[in-house]
Amino acid sequence: MLRSILVALDDTPGARSARDFAVTMARQTKASLTAAVILDLPHTAEDEATPIGGYAYKERRDAARIAQAEKEAEDIIAACTAAAEDVPFDVLHLIDAPEPALRAASARVDMLVIGRDSTLGQEQAEDGLAPTIEGLLRHGARPLLVVPPGMPLRTAGPVLIGYDGSLPCMRAVQLYAQLRPLGNAPVKVVSVGATAKAAQELADVACAYLIGQGLTAEAHGSQGDHPADVLLSEASALHARMLVIGAFETSSLRQLLRGSATRKLLTQAPCPIFVAH
Template identity: 25%
Template sequence: MNRPVVVGVDGSPSSLVAAEHAARAAVLRSRPLHLVHGYLHPLGFGVPINPYDVGVPAPTEKAQKMLEDAAAEIVGRHRGLAVEVRQVAGGPGATLVEESRRAELVVVGSRGLGGFAGLLLGSVGTQVAAHAQCPVLVVRPAEEPIPVAGPVLVGVDGSEAAELAVGYAADEAARRSAELILVHVPPSDGSQRMPDEVAETQAAAHAESAELLATAAAAVGGSHPGLAVEGRVVRAAKAEQALIEASAEAALVVVGSRGRGGFAGMLLGSVSQALVQHARCPVLVAHPYGHAR
């Protein structure tokens, strides 16, 4: 199955930047690109004039032209890339979640049409990042040039979600011929201890951090021999803040859908949520692939 790279496009500047990111991702993966517009949205295209009309509105020529213009610009920059455009009768978030069942990657912008200035990631991006059935690339900050240099950054905490994220991060670093940086942020210890207890605790934490990074690096070396890998231990009060700061030097940061201490009802852990909202580079949320239908 030749899964495509799928990107939601609504004509907003943020979505058009996301489409260019998606095109580059499709080229790196040798996959087709699908530009998808879910047009049942109160502030988008295809809204019925009569609010009591229970019929589903048809796709519009305006939205089709928007999609075709975006596709033409992408093909002009990426010769040979297969691009398909499609309007879907559904809300943009639900449409992209459904598309993710058959996608290699879903790409969303930070904020689309109708986005509120106070929300750093719009409701559509939040919905897709949490519920997609494949990896999701969140393009942020919005409307900034695509980073072409810099390492791929991933957090390591020993959880199953982090292991998946490390694998995806290694794949991305290999595609980009970039360095992979493994970051571990040990839990902070705010308790009052005697000096000898502090030294003992710090030694144990250092050993655990070294073991986590060594295990992750060995896994990467086995799957991607020759890939440049660096392990870093970063001490901070909060893991999310350390990773947000580290993201300033990265071309991409990869996060698991849920790390240690995640609750089953929370599809994105607190660290992942913080990064998709505040990271200083694009964020790849490492969802496992679901079953195509």
């Protein structure tokens, strides 16, 4: 059961969608919610040279930057308060670089929710995908829920699981079944393989596990060489509420962030992606 959620906030559209999705999950599951805001404060190395007469200017400049960062954080938290309505949440101000700060903070919760384009005040999101996400997936302690910008909050539709039999996929399926971020929403497991029969056998394994955990699940095997395209098509056709995948291997669905197929999933999926490694 999902008991604690950390959501990373900034002023990007994806972060606002992530915030709203996290609030909805917290309301439905009664999980505790923590909103993390990165304070982009000025830092100076101890041995950094400062010109004569430059200290006063630097102090004024840094003070202005700090005031601006704090004001931006206040605005983001105020917007979260308005969006949360009856859902209580804690506020966490982080002053480290986004990836290590969120990695450390997420070790205390069940799941980290982040907007697909969330720059967290420091990075450009190439192709609409924040670089912080890759680091969090490689080194983070918890599953990540990546939410696309402008995504409507769906109350119907299945959860779609992409399954290839790899250890990361097995862990993703297990974590999803344990946490149930969308409660007992029905699940469809999709596997893609060299033959439809082989793919169906793979999907049946994951489906049997999910049914054993008390979830309603069906399995579908598809022949093909482009699993990302199959999953994107299924997610759109089914109006999927969430896509579940594993990460960090080297073939098929295992190419996450190491190949065009899985980057395509992260940048084009029409629903949040629950990722474990």
